[in-house]
Amino acid sequence: MSQKSKSGKPSAGKSSTGKPSAGNRPARNASRKPRLAPGVAARLAATTALMAVLADHRALDSAIDATDGPFETLDPRERGLARAILGISLRRRGQIEDALGRFLDKALPRKSGPLPAILHVAAAQILFMDVPDHAAVSIAVDTAEADRDARHFKGLVNAVLRRLTEQRDAILAAQDEVRLNTPDWLYERWVMDYGAATTTAIAAAHLLEPSLDLSVKSDPAGWAEKLGGIVLPTGSVRLIAHGPIDALPGFGEGEWWVQDAAAALPAKLLGKVDGLDVADLCAAPGGKTAQLAVAGARVTAVDVNEARLLRVRENLGRLGLEAETVAADVASWQPDRLFDAILLDAPCSATGTIRRHPDVAVLKRPSDIDTLAALQASLLARAAAMLKPGGTLVYCTCSLERAEGEDQVAQALASLPLVLEPVRPEEVGGVDAICRDGFLRTLPSDLPHAEPRLSGLDGFFAVRFRRP
Numbered sequence: 135m136s137q138k139s140k141s142g143k144p145s146a147g148k149s150s151t152g153k154p155s156a157g158n159r160p161a162r163n164a165s166r167k168p169r170l171a172p173g174v175a176a177r178l179a180a181t182t183a184l185m186a187v188l189a190d191h192r193a194l195d196s197a198i199d200a201t202d203g204p205f206e207t208l209d210p211r212e213r214g215l216a217r218a219i220l221g222i223s224l225r226r227r228g229q230i231e232d233a234l235g236r237f238l239d240k241a242l243p244r245k246s247g248p249l250p251a252i253l254h255v256a257a258a259q260i261l262f263m264d265v266p267d268h269a270a271v272s273i274a275v276d277t278a279e280a281d282r283d284a285r286h287f288k289g290l291v292n293a294v295l296r297r298l299t300e301q302r303d304a305i306l307a308a309q310d311e312v313r314l315n316t317p318d319w320l321y322e323r324w325v326m327d328y329g330a331a332t333t334t335a336i337a338a339a340h341l342l343e344p345s346l347d348l349s350v351k352s353d354p355a356g357w358a359e360k361l362g363g364i365v366l367p368t369g370s371v372r373l374i375a376h377g378p379i380d381a382l383p384g385f386g387e388g389e390w391w392v393q394d395a396a397a398a399l400p401a402k403l404l405g406k407v408d409g410l411d412v413a414d415l416c417a418a419p420g421g422k423t424a425q426l427a428v429a430g431a432r433v434t435a436v437d438v439n440e441a442r443l444l445r446v447r448e449n450l451g452r453l454g455l456e457a458e459t460v461a462a463d464v465a466s467w468q469p470d471r472l473f474d475a476i477l478l479d480a481p482c483s484a485t486g487t488i489r490r491h492p493d494v495a496v497l498k499r500p501s502d503i504d505t506l507a508a509l510q511a512s513l514l515a516r517a518a519a520m521l522k523p524g525g526t527l528v529y530c531t532c533s534l535e536r537a538e539g540e541d542q543v544a545q546a547l548a549s550l551p552l553v554l555e556p557v558r559p560e561e562v563g564g565v566d567a568i569c570r571d572g573f574l575r576t577l578p579s580d581l582p583h584a585e586p587r588l589s590g591l592d593g594f595f596a597v598r599f600r601r602p
């Protein structure tokens with residue numbers, strides 16, 4: 135993918151999902167400012183949230199949603215701008231650090247408060263957003279001034295950012311965007327698993343703002359027309375994301391829910407579920423529960439996280455759908471019966487969702503994959519034990535890692551009373567490319583479209599087993 139000098143306008147991100155935890159650390163003294171110049175509040179919020187992700191290793195959604203955090207007081211426009219800045223800051227983190235590093239002879243002092251985040255947020259705007267350079271620079275200087283540690287470095291902020299504006303085009307032309315923005319350990323894993331060309335395509339897809347995908351209760355063509363979107367071969371409706379989701383037609387009436395087109399596929403692999411007793415294990419926030427309920431299943435949705443389970447109930451309520459919800463750890467849950475069918479959407483590294491959650495690339499470590507793979511194997515064994523003879527079990531993860539996908543299958547077939555029921559392309563909209571070796575394996579580079587904002591899929595793995 136070629137690099138332009140500026141990569142498009144900021145756009146408001148999707149509404150986030152996670153619930154806040156305490157401890158969002160605002161850039162100091164920020165709250166004491168009686169009135170902020172236009173645009174400063176959004177940058178301050180972006181700076182604070184970026185620190186929470188990069189320095190404190192918090193998930194971006196939780197940093198944004200913190201009720202005591204700086205996003206709380208932003209008006210919708212500022213909120214959209216702050217989210218857009220954060221999205222670019224994380225999506226293009228490698229390029230931004232490389233660019234800033236060209237003007238910093240040594241590491242920034244430890245006692246400089248939010249200085250690294252202030253520089254990063256400003257560089258994101260200068261390099262990739264349609265923000266006037268002078269505004270990005272002067273707001274960064276003001277933000278530094280407002281912090282008692284960072285204020286000693288406002289001269290440096292000014293000098294570095296001015297040089298960045300002067301040398302922007304040359305720097306961008308010299309950078310390998312795909313390589314720089316992908317952590318080494320992920321890049322190397324993907325080259326091993328998918329080859330160099332596919333890895334480049336995956337990493338390039340991560341640089342694009344994802345589309346807004348909807349699962350509709352019925353009439354995808356009608357909803358695509360009403361919402362100005364397209365119908366994908368897999369049945370989801372796809373739009374270019376803009377504005378608040380709850381303002382779109384059909385949201386209030388519960389006609390659709392937000393769900394990546396790849397995430398909508400595993401539930402379909404259970405086939406006809408009308409009237410069946412189906413367990414949706416690891417169900418929150420309930421996208422797949424809703425699919426199963428719409429298809430007529432009697433669904434038991436199980437999740438260990440009570441707060442997230444509440445969101446399943448809220449989502450089902452809005453959609454006018456029903457399911458039994460159970461707060462339990464699947465590892466120890468003892469249902470009073472065996473199920474006709476089971477969907478296990480196991481907790482995973484979520485490396486397949488980096489397009490939508492660029493913080494995943496920052497927060498995950500190789501050791502997470504090993505820990506999660508062990509957990510997935512134990513949950514899969516529990517799920518197999520809850521299945522009726524003749525019943526169907528679909529296991530899925532939103533991960534690109536084989537350890538959380540293909541490798542689990544080999545282990546399950548060797549140790550559990552399960553046989554493989556290969557997935558056929560006609561079950562997933564006839565898209566051969568996403569049906570690999572009898573598994574569902576989607577990649578962020580799949581489903582290309584002439585309009586890049588309508589391209590791509592989350593990286594998902596799904597396999598179907600039957601209990602003989």
Ligand SMILES: C[S@@+](CC[C@H](N)C(=O)[O-])C[C@H]1O[C@@H](n2cnc3c(N)ncnc32)[C@H](O)[C@@H]1O
Nearest residue numbers: 416417418419420421422437438439463464479
């Ligand atoms: C990938 S998300 C599920 C997404 C959901 N299936 C959907 O389609 O909306 C994984 C979920 O697993 C839950 N979880 C993690 N470990 C669990 C466990 N041991 N037992 C039950 N739920 C668990 C998490 O709380 C989280 O909600």
